[in-house]
Amino acid sequence: MLIGNNIKTMKGAEIAIETLKDLGVDTIFGYPGGVVLDLYDKLYNQSDIKHILVRHEQSAVHAAEGYARATGKCGVVLVTSGPGATNTVSGIVNAYMDGYPLVVLTGQVFKSLIGTDAFQEADICDITKSCTKKVFQVTDVSDLQKTLIEAFSIAMDGKKGPVVVDLAKNIFSESTEYKNLVNEEAVLALNVSNADVSRVLNRILKASKPVIVSGGGVSHSSAEDELYKFSKSLNIPVVDTMMGLGTYPQNDENYLGMIGIFGDTSANRTLKVADLIVSIGARFNDRITCMFKDVDFSDKFIQIDINENEISRVISTKDYLIGDAKEILFRMNNELSKLSFNHFTSWMNSCAELKSLNVVRHRNTNLMHSFEVIRKIEEFTKNQNLIFTSEVGQHQLWAVQNLSFSKNRKIFVSGGSGTMGFGFPAAIGACVANPETQVVCISGDGSFQMGIHELATCVDYNLNLKIMILNNGYLGMVRQLQEKNS
Numbered sequence: 151m152l153i154g155n156n157i158k159t160m161k162g163a164e165i166a167i168e169t170l171k172d173l174g175v176d177t178i179f180g181y182p183g184g185v186v187l188d189l190y191d192k193l194y195n196q197s198d199i200k201h202i203l204v205r206h207e208q209s210a211v212h213a214a215e216g217y218a219r220a221t222g223k224c225g226v227v228l229v230t231s232g233p234g235a236t237n238t239v240s241g242i243v244n245a246y247m248d249g250y251p252l253v254v255l256t257g258q259v260f261k262s263l264i265g266t267d268a269f270q271e272a273d274i275c276d277i278t279k280s281c282t283k284k285v286f287q288v289t290d291v292s293d294l295q296k297t298l299i300e301a302f303s304i305a306m307d308g309k310k311g312p313v314v315v316d317l318a319k320n321i322f323s324e325s326t327e328y329k330n331l332v333n334e335e336a337v338l339a340l341n342v343s344n345a346d347v348s349r350v351l352n353r354i355l356k357a358s359k360p361v362i363v364s365g366g367g368v369s370h371s372s373a374e375d376e377l378y379k380f381s382k383s384l385n386i387p388v389v390d391t392m393m394g395l396g397t398y399p400q401n402d403e404n405y406l407g408m409i410g411i412f413g414d415t416s417a418n419r420t421l422k423v424a425d426l427i428v429s430i431g432a433r434f435n436d437r438i439t440c441m442f443k444d445v446d447f448s449d450k451f452i453q454i455d456i457n458e459n460e461i462s463r464v465i466s467t468k469d470y471l472i473g474d475a476k477e478i479l480f481r482m483n484n485e486l487s488k489l490s491f492n493h494f495t496s497w498m499n500s501c502a503e504l505k506s507l508n509v510v511r512h513r514n515t516n517l518m519h520s521f522e523v524i525r526k527i528e529e530f531t532k533n534q535n536l537i538f539t540s541e542v543g544q545h546q547l548w549a550v551q552n553l554s555f556s557k558n559r560k561i562f563v564s565g566g567s568g569t570m571g572f573g574f575p576a577a578i579g580a581c582v583a584n585p586e587t588q589v590v591c592i593s594g595d596g597s598f599q600m601g602i603h604e605l606a607t608c609v610d611y612n613l614n615l616k617i618m619i620l621n622n623g624y625l626g627m628v629r630q631l632q633e634k635n636s
Contacts, residue, residue, distance in 0.1 A: 156330040162291040162321040163188040165328045166255075169298045171198050172331035175226050177217060177582060178202070179210040183230020185257030185270070188322035190228075202582055202611065205603040207234050209575035211241025211312075212601075215250045216579025219562050220537060220587075222372065224251040224305050225579070231257040232270030235316070239278060240569055242312045246281045247566025248393060249370060251310035253301050261289040261318045278314045287316040291324040299331070309457035310370060342473040347481050350452055350471055355489075357426035359497045360386050363409065366393030366565065367431015367455060367475050374398070374557040376479035377430070383486050385493040387501040389417040391432050393565040396555035406501055407508065410438040412547050416504035418442075430454045431475050434464045435566065454478055520545060520620045524552040527590070527618060535559055536588040537580045541573035541597030544626035549592045571600030574617065578604060581613040588614065595621040 179202045182190050193201050204210045207229045214225030235256035245252050259268045275285040284304045286297050301313040354360050374397050381388050381404050388398045389409050398405055407414025418441050448466040461470045513519045535558040540546040542564050564572040577591040598619050
């Protein structure tokens with residue numbers, strides 16, 4: 151909650167910066183241009199907010215997402231109008247698909263010129279309305295402060311995601327009242343009754359072969375500890391999606407692997423034979439459902455998601471809870487502590503035996519294969535808490551299949567959008583967020599070229615970043631598909 155006091159009169163550029171400070175913003179990723187120079191002047195003349203100068207606007211958005219993933223805060227981007235704004239679109243789509251909070255501030259031409267095809271004018275609001283939680287255009291300075299506050303609230307509320315705020319150039323030099331704001335902790339409203347939680351928990355306890363599917367929502371909610379406690383209390387097997395990697399420790403006996411086309415046989419087989427599937431913050435996109443075309447999950451599917459629109463969107467479900475995963479699991483754990491129940495040890499043991507079906511890749515030449523390079527990275531880093539990021543391609547699959555993950559050892563990947571050029575700037579954002587944490591970017595030679603210009607950003611800020619490039623001379627995934635179809 152934000153409470154106002156100490157009313158002053160300021161110009162729009164100063165109001166924007168002061169409001170961002172009030173909202174707790176400490177870092178902005180951006181690239182300047184003529185329309186937003188007034189904002190950059192105000193940024194330059196203060197020290198509370200750090201500005202990271204990238205070399206391309208798309209990289210600014212990916213870096214802000216990496217920052218958001220590493221901190222749990224809202225990432226902030228500042229770019230100019232026209233091509234500066236349109237260059238952000240791929241990054242915005244990526245954050246929207248994977249559900250990470252961003253506020254993207256775009257410059258716009260003077261209010262009087264909007265709609266006239268003025269120099270460097272682009273209708274970024276119309277362009278991004280399908281890939282954002284909300285878009286705003288501010289043409290009157292008196293609307294600026296309340297719009298910024300609402301934008302951050304929307305980006306962080308419920309299922310998180312990007313919000314675009316388009317700022318007409320005239321508002322930066324216009325003056326209006328500014329209310330100094332102070333932060334108070336917001337209390338998350340959970341629209342789940344105790345009866346709902348008890349109903350779902352009782353259904354789990356009555357099952358014979360339950361399995362938990364941990365998705366990216368568990369990470370968003372920071373519910374890793376609650377998930378671990380719940381699984382171990384009942385001795386229930388856990389599988390995850392690619393976005394859920396690290397939400398459950400992979401070295402634990404209850405972990406059976408990643409589901410989907412690039413996942414583990416043990417995980418996919420468990421999902422097929424289970425009589426109850428508890429999906430927590432998982433979207434079940436086509437990379438997962440393509441493995442289960444002959445299976446109807448609906449009668450055994452329980453969905454827990456903070457986003458009401460996700461319920462039954464892909465898999466029809468008759469039982470669900472809409473709310474924050476951490477809070478729901480906490481309440482289930484609390485209720486379990488008061489009950490006597492049977493553990494699922496026999497079922498868990500039979501699932502563990504399925505791990506023997508998982509494919510273990512071996513080289514078939516005298517040359518070192520790329521997945522072996524990843525395994526060497528795992529050997530060098532296995533006892534370290536660090537952040538991996540990955541670009542998109544074959545190397546991404548080798549990374550998620552051969553590295554180990556846990557609550558303090560995660561990988562940031564582009565899940566829904568599959569954006570080449572994501573991993574390197576996302577690693578930059580993670581480095582800026584956690585200067586003391588080791589960050590390792592796994593990349594192919596094709597993906598790395600999408601953001602190679604950001605090497606200059608790494609040098610400028612002396613970032614603690616390791617980049618591992620698997621150079622096969624091809625777009626490996628594309629070549630693999632071509633050879634398969636030829």
